[in-house]
Amino acid sequence: MSQSQEQDKQDGVLSDALPTSAPARRGSAIEVLLAFLKLGLTSFGGPVAHLGYFRTEFVERRAWLDDKNYSDLVALCQFLPGPASSQVGIALGLGRAGWLGALCAWIGFTLPSAIVLILFAFGVTQWAALSQSGAVHGLKVVAVAIVAQAVWGMAKTLCPDRLRAGVAIVASLLVLAIPSAIGQVGxxxxxxxxxxWAVHLRQLPVAEHRDYGVSKRTGAAMLLLFGLLLVLLPVLAAAVRSPALAVISSFYQSGALVFGGGHVVLPLLQTSVVPAGLVTNDAFLAGYGAAQAVPGPLFTFAAYLGAVMTGTLGGWAGGLTLLVVIFVPAFLMVAGALPFWEPLRQRDGVQRAMAGINAAVVGVLAAALYDPVWTSAIHSRADFGLALGAFGLLVYGRQSPVWVVALAAVAGWLLAR
Structure with a gap:
């Protein structure tokens, strides 16, 4: 072998060893819409299950990206606040068909469950007795089991040592002592x-990063818009004294500040609408229970709240408005962060801070399990027995949440007779 051939071989080995940017193979927005509409109609089981459905559909079946790029994307969306599975879907649509693809991915995955929840809100609004029925009480009770399952699973993963378990306990006590958005964010x-400053983790290895067609300038502009809306919406709502704008501001903050997915947004949304009298606590928990029975992201619960709300918002307009508002931060954050993710995820300090944040999320969710979920749903031994049975089916029986929710609704109806 000549010296030049040997050098070319060495250069090839070195170039293969370096992380490179994998270009995305483009498709049509209609293709993205149809793919995600199928998932929006069938993806039961919560965000972790959604990520499994996505991998099967887009890595194995459609080959839109490989496992390495998919894992990188999931890591980014787990790091960001907001609904992780929806953010993964938005990024997949963005990489496949640009900005229109991102919008189509969100519409396909989100709209089916949002429509069902808005229709359920009309039922609660038109027939006030519906929110007091035995079936709806069964939905409230099963919410206890579902949130308990989330706390159980997240605690095992996110609190693997005494330090992070202590962070979760302190966070839960803080939220119980200060039952408001300030306590939760604090x-x-x-x-x-x-x-x-206290958690020690190994640094992530350098990994290949996929090119999603978003420049750093565009990403920076979207992150800036995210921050400006977070700061200015509450100021504007206070200045004009608009109840509708105040609700929009609260829902934007809920979508922007929540780590851990849909279950964790529960206390923020409850604080936004129940104390102000916009939604009764019974209607709130009835909707939260119904949200477990539909596929797609749990953040579509915002559509139910907007539709059932009294005041300026309400009906289809209110439901769709708050649905868009709570997802806007997810769009801005994931598209804005994609160009900067690789250097960010390599920093030890960021990884340690996220470990502490994830542990605190477990504590926030544990506090929400007690108030408002438990205190509003468990009133008798029968209620506790139904919640315990649902928990057993979910955790140990590994049954689909949709069947457990349906069974709890039937059990609640039978117990009320």
Whole structure:
């Protein structure tokens, strides 16, 4: 072998070893819409299950990307606040068909469950007795089991040592002591600070990063818009004294500040609408229980709340408005972060802070399990027995949440007779 051939071979080995940017093979927005519409109609089981459905559909079946790029994308969306599975879907649509593809991915995955929940809201609004019926009480009770399952599963994964378990307990106590958005956000911030200075993790290895067609300038502009809306919407709502704008501001904050997915947004949304009298606590928990019975992201619960709400918002317009508002931060964050993800995820400090934040999320969710979920749903031994049975079916029986929710609704109806 000549010296030049040997050098070419060495250069080829070195170039293969370097992380490169994998270009996305483009498709049509209609293709993206149809693919995600199928998932929006069939993806039961929560965000972790959604990520499994996505991998089967887009890595194995359609080969839109490989496992390495998919894992990289999931890692980014787990790091960001907001609904992780929806953000993965938005990014997949963005990589496949540009900005229109991102919109089509969100519409296909989100709209089916949102429509069902808005129709359920009309039932609760038109027939007030519906929210007091035995079947709806069964939905409230099964919400206890579902949130308990989320706490159980997240605690095993996110609190693997005494330090992070302690962070979760302190966060839960803080939220119970300060039952407002301030307590919840404060617990998450405190968890991040504790994680940054106390948790020790190994640095992630350098990995190949996929090109999603978003420049750093565009990404920076979207992140700036995300921050401006977060700061200015509450100021504007206070200045004009508009109840509708105040609700929009609260829902944007809920979508922007939540780590851990749909279950964790529950206390923020409850604080936004129930104390203000916009939604009764019975209607809130009835909708939350119904949200477990539909496929797609749990953030579509915002559509139910907007539709059932009294005041300026309400009906189809209110439901669709708040549905869009709560997902806007997810769009801005994932598209804005994609160009910067690779250097960010390599920083030890960021990884340690996220470990603390994730532990605090477990504590926030545990506090929500007690209030408002448990206190509003468990009133008798029969209620506790139904919740315990549902928990057993979910955790140990590994039954689909849709069947457990349906069974709880029937059981609640029978117990009320």
């Amino acid at each position: 617990a998450i911030v405190a968890g991040g600070i504790a994680g940054r």
